[in-house]
Amino acid sequence: MYQVIGEYGYSIEHILMVDIIPDPAVRTAMNEINAAQRLQLASVYKGEAEKVLQVKRAEAEAESKYLGGVGVARQRQAITDGLRENILDFSHKVEGTSAKEVMDLIMITQYFDTIKDLGNSSKNTTVFIPHGPGHVRDIGEQIRNGLMEASTAQINVE
Secondary structure, three states: OOOHOOOOOOOOOOOOOOOOOOOHHHHHHHHHHHHHHHHHHHHHHHHHHHHHHHHHHHHHHHHHHHHHHHHHHHHHHHHHHHHHHHHHHHHHHHOOOOOHHHHHHHHHHHHHHHHHHHHOOOOOOOOOOOHHHHHHHHHHHHHHHHHHHHHHHHOOOO
16 A cells, blocks of 8 residues: 555655454454453452351351350359349248258249140140159259259369
């Protein structure tokens, strides 16, 4: 092209190109490359977002379990404090009773309340529970032994 124009006395020094229009196949290929890069970047962002969500869910579950444990511990402490106050109050009001006798009375009451609750529950059709004065004493001893073993185990762990 330069040679053709040169025959007429013209020479081209610089050309200002304003709009380049490549072949349609080249444009399609360039658009596909661009779309693939954007999809790849979007999948990376999506993966990072899912990772953050899983971490936050795990943190929330751990916090929930921790707070549930704190609630149970506080509930047990309140029950223990209430029992202690009841035992002391009862043993002071009724002359000649010891804390052990009051505790036995409370455990028998709890035992009968449990039997009543089991009987009133519509979910239970048949429950076999050994019953009699000797069994109540055995249950009381088992509870006391369990509490003493738990206390000993806790002291050994600390």
